[in-house]
Amino acid sequence: MSGLNTFQLLNGLTFAALLFIVASGFTLIFGLLRIVNLAHGALYLLGGYCAYAIASTTGSFFIGLLAAMVAVAVTGLILDQGLLRFVRGHELRQVLLTLGVGLVLNDMMLVVFGGDTYTVPTPEFLRGALRFAGLFYPKYRLFVLVLGVLIFILLWLLLNRTRLGALIRAGVDDPETIEAMGVNIRRIFLLTFMLGAALAGLGGAVGGAFLTLYPSADAEILVFSLAVVIIGGRGSLVGAAVGALMVGMLNTVGQVMFPEFAYFVIFGPMAAILAFRPLGLFGRTA
Amino acid sequence: MSEIGIPRLGLAAILFGALAFAIVPLFVPTYQVSILTEVLIYAVLAMSVDILAGYAGRTPLCLGAIFGVSTYVTVYWTSTMAGSPYVGMMLGICAATLVAMVFALLAIRTTGVYFILLTLALGMIIWGICLRWTSVTGGENGLRGNVRPVELAAHLPFYYVVFAAVVVITFAMWRFVRSPFGLTLRGIRDSDSRMRSLGYNVSLHMFIAFTVAGIFAGVAGALYAMFNDFVSPSTVALTQSVEGLLMAITGGAGTLFGSFIGALAIIGLENAVSLYTERWQTVMGVAFILIMIFAPEGILGGIRTLLARKRG
Numbered sequence: 001m002s003g004l005n006t007f008q009l010l011n012g013l014t015f016a017a018l019l020f021i022v023a024s025g026f027t028l029i030f031g032l033l034r035i036v037n038l039a040h041g042a043l044y045l046l047g048g049y050c051a052y053a054i055a056s057t058t059g060s061f062f063i064g065l066l067a068a069m070v071a072v073a074v075t076g077l078i079l080d081q082g083l084l085r086f087v088r089g090h091e092l093r094q095v096l097l098t099l100g101v102g103l104v105l106n107d108m109m110l111v112v113f114g115g116d117t118y119t120v121p122t123p124e125f126l127r128g129a130l131r132f133a134g135l136f137y138p139k140y141r142l143f144v145l146v147l148g149v150l151i152f153i154l155l156w157l158l159l160n161r162t163r164l165g166a167l168i169r170a171g172v173d174d175p176e177t178i179e180a181m182g183v184n185i186r187r188i189f190l191l192t193f194m195l196g197a198a199l200a201g202l203g204g205a206v207g208g209a210f211l212t213l214y215p216s217a218d219a220e221i222l223v224f225s226l227a228v229v230i231i232g233g234r235g236s237l238v239g240a241a242v243g244a245l246m247v248g249m250l251n252t253v254g255q256v257m258f259p260e261f262a263y264f265v266i267f268g269p270m271a272a273i274l275a276f277r278p279l280g281l282f283g284r285t286a
Numbered sequence: 287m288s289e290i291g292i293p294r295l296g297l298a299a300i301l302f303g304a305l306a307f308a309i310v311p312l313f314v315p316t317y318q319v320s321i322l323t324e325v326l327i328y329a330v331l332a333m334s335v336d337i338l339a340g341y342a343g344r345t346p347l348c349l350g351a352i353f354g355v356s357t358y359v360t361v362y363w364t365s366t367m368a369g370s371p372y373v374g375m376m377l378g379i380c381a382a383t384l385v386a387m388v389f390a391l392l393a394i395r396t397t398g399v400y401f402i403l404l405t406l407a408l409g410m411i412i413w414g415i416c417l418r419w420t421s422v423t424g425g426e427n428g429l430r431g432n433v434r435p436v437e438l439a440a441h442l443p444f445y446y447v448v449f450a451a452v453v454v455i456t457f458a459m460w461r462f463v464r465s466p467f468g469l470t471l472r473g474i475r476d477s478d479s480r481m482r483s484l485g486y487n488v489s490l491h492m493f494i495a496f497t498v499a500g501i502f503a504g505v506a507g508a509l510y511a512m513f514n515d516f517v518s519p520s521t522v523a524l525t526q527s528v529e530g531l532l533m534a535i536t537g538g539a540g541t542l543f544g545s546f547i548g549a550l551a552i553i554g555l556e557n558a559v560s561l562y563t564e565r566w567q568t569v570m571g572v573a574f575i576l577i578m579i580f581a582p583e584g585i586l587g588g589i590r591t592l593l594a595r596k597r598g
Contacts, residue, residue, distance in 0.1 A: 036399045038406075086579045091399050092345060093578045096535070099528060100574025107567040219524060223410040226403050260421070263414030271392050274404070278395040 006135055008252055014141040016248025017148025018207050022221055023228035024155055024240045025199030031172050031235015032192045034091060039079065039098040040200050041222030042105035047072045047204025048213040049113055052120045061123040065205045072201025073194040075105075080193045102218070110215050120208040144206055148244075151199070155237055168192055172235050224251070227266050231273050233283025242281060295593075300543055307449060307546075316441040321557055323445050323513055325549045326452045330506035332533035332545035333459050337499040339531065340540030341463050342492060343475030344401045348389060348409030349503040350526030354517070355412060356382040356507030358423060361431035361517045366422075371433045375508035382507060385412070386500020387493075394492040397478065409527050417519045428518025433511045448509055455505060456543075462498060463542055471495055503530075525567070532574060538584030547585050 026040045037043075047068040055064025079101060087093040122140050129136040159165035167188050170178050179185045203221070204213075211217070227247050232239025247266050254265030273281060307326070311319045331353050339345045356378035363374030389408050396404050416423045423429065438444040462468055470491055473481045478488050511517065520526070533552045537544025552573075559569050581588060 034399075036403060083575060083579070090582070092402075093582055095399055095402055096345075096531075097575055097578040100571040100578065103525075103528070103571030103574065104568050105571075107565055107571065110567075111565070219410065223407055223414075226407045226410075230400075230403060230407060260419045261415065263411050263418065267408075267411050270407070274392055274395065278400070 006133075007137065008256055009249075010137055010141065010145075012249040012252030013245075014145045014148075014210075014248075015251060016244045017145045018203060018211070019224055019228055019248050020148050020241055020244035021151050021206065022200055022203035023225040023232075023244055024151065024237060025196035025203070026225045027229050027232065027235055027237070027240045028155075028168075028192055028199070029196035030229060032168055033189050034094075035084065035098070035193075036091075036095045037098045037196070038095060038222065039102035039105060040196075040225060041218035041220075042102040042109075043072050043075060043197050043200035044204040044207070044221050045109060045213065045218040046075060046105060047201030048120065048208030048217070049109055049118070049204075050201065051205030051208055052118045052213060055121050061121065061126070061209075064120060065202060068201040068205035069198040070201075072204070073198040076194045076197025077190070079197075080190055102222075106215065106218055113213075115215055118208065118213045119210075120205060120213070122209050138210075140210055144210065147206060151202075152237070152241055159237060164188070164191070224266075227270055229280070230270055231280055233277075233280025236280075236282035239280055239282030296543075303543070303546060304453070311442060311445050319441045319445050320513075321553060323441070323448050325546070325553050326445075326448050327506050327509045327513055328530070328533060328553060329546045329549040330452060330455055330509070331503055331530040332537065332549050333456065333542055334499040334502035334506065335527075335530045335534040336537075336539060336542055336545055337459065337463065337471075337495060337502070339534055340538075340542070341468060341475060342471045342495045344393075344397065344492070345531065346393075346405045346496075346499070347402055347524065347527045347531065348405040348412075349499060350524070350528070350530050351409035351412040351522045352382045352386050352389070352500045353503040353507035353510065353530070354416070354522030354526060355385050356504040357511040357514075357517045357521050358416060358429070360433055360508050360511035361429045361515070362422070364432040364511075365429055368432070371435055371512065374433065375511065378508040378511060379501065379504040382504025383497065383501050386497050386503070390493045390496035390500070394489050394496060406524070406527075409522075410524060413519060413522045413524065416522050423519075426519060428516060428521075431511060431515045431517065433515050434513075438512070444513075448513070451505075451509065455502065459502060460542060467491070467494070525570075528574075529570065532570065532577075535577060535582070535584050536573075538587030538590070541584070541586040541590070544584055544586035551585070 022040070022044055026037060029035055029037050029040075050071045051064035051068040054067040055061050058064070079098070083097060083101065084094060087097055126140045126143050128139055130139045130142060159169060167178065167183060171185055171188055175185050207221070224247055228240055228243035230243075231246055232241070232243030246269060250265050250269065251262060254262035258265065277283065307322070311322055314322075331349065335346060335349050338349075358378075359381040360371070360374040360378035363369045363377055364371050389405065392408065393401055393404050417425060434444070438447060463471070470481065470486055473486070474488055474491060482488050510521075529552065533548035534545055535548070536551050537546065537548030555569065555573070556566055559566055577584070583591060
């Protein structure tokens, strides 16, 4: 049994960055719309497959990323306007409906892409390893780390420094009052839903390049996202970041020290946090 | 009155259903007998889901995993340990009970969607362990068991053993949900703050309800071990919990006996669909979407509402 070295520490951090990208979308939707989107994992996988298909045909990784975000945001739009509108206000029915959508999407992707494993092709300048402080580390993973931090900053600025962000935060606290003040809260809800979906798509595209894409990847990422949100608390950006760091690091520690029980290691802290703060570290009552 | 006693119409329907389950297997081919066996086993899983989803108002997505724990332990005991199947089933049910108690301790403090999220994550942890702990669970390949005793190898005798067991289990569950304890659960479902201020220990009630649901899911899992003689990670996967929930909801949440209708409908659909396509998961997903949009009360729930409207 070996301890953690810098390499593994960085692995944990980059995984946390990816988790943050995916879980921030989840927690945004959960926080504002009160929708637990169990299709979020399937949206992640859809984003990954889209990025793979577009990036391999166009030869550009970044077009692939963009296409994945757009495609998944549109899927989110269809999901919200086409299906979720029929069950508005019923929390339980919404959750189970998205569960059904997740099953259908997953199965359809299995039809199109089969059970093979795919890797989103990365651009030339992100391949290979970077050498610093006597350590070789894959450039691409560092890119994911930077991207995660960038997304955190952008989302933070969006939520705290723009009018849209102010409306979203106000909507989290009290949607009725916002609506009474003449704001079209439905449009903001829809935008948030699409933004959250796009983040899942981006996560899939980015994750698909180093975690690879396979049919059960959606369920795995969904569970990690759930753990992040359960630890961090509903609708909290900082909570998602802290939760992602915890889950990412714990998962790495688990994989190094107890390979067969890596999944189980996230469970301990999650249980401890729930025992003291049932709504998560940064969660507030609805 | 239908909430407390059983109306005469309901009693007639239950007797008719039981009679059908008792007689039909004598006249159908063995393949259909084995499907009916599966229906009975899954109905028990669906009823255990219903205890939480329908009566306690907390929708669980981990009972399929608890069901699978029991199956794993039973199969492991008979194959790797070469032990007796009956001891194996007992151990399986005990293991399921233990897991349910641990999960219950974590989950009882949450309600609504948080309960769904948490139980989903807990169930997935079991799936992750079964998939990765290859030295014990056989990983993706699963374990082939030696559960079914020789005297029950034939389809028909096995069916009737399961049938007898399910009759006893159903009666026990029915007594459970109709007991004062079950009424308290329904009170918690409708308003847990009210029950709390009336002096009920809501957490303790939820803990017991969760554990009892886990025990029955474990019983179903042990029976399934005997039925299938094989277990793999798909037995503990999310789809298992989802299928149990879908059956409970299709039948009608909070109706208990609706679980039999739900199990029959879903397993019937699964077998009918498999003749034409391999896309069962899509069909199940679409079924979920349609039921959530058009018929959230389920079949029996819908019939009840119709009857109530006619009367009143």
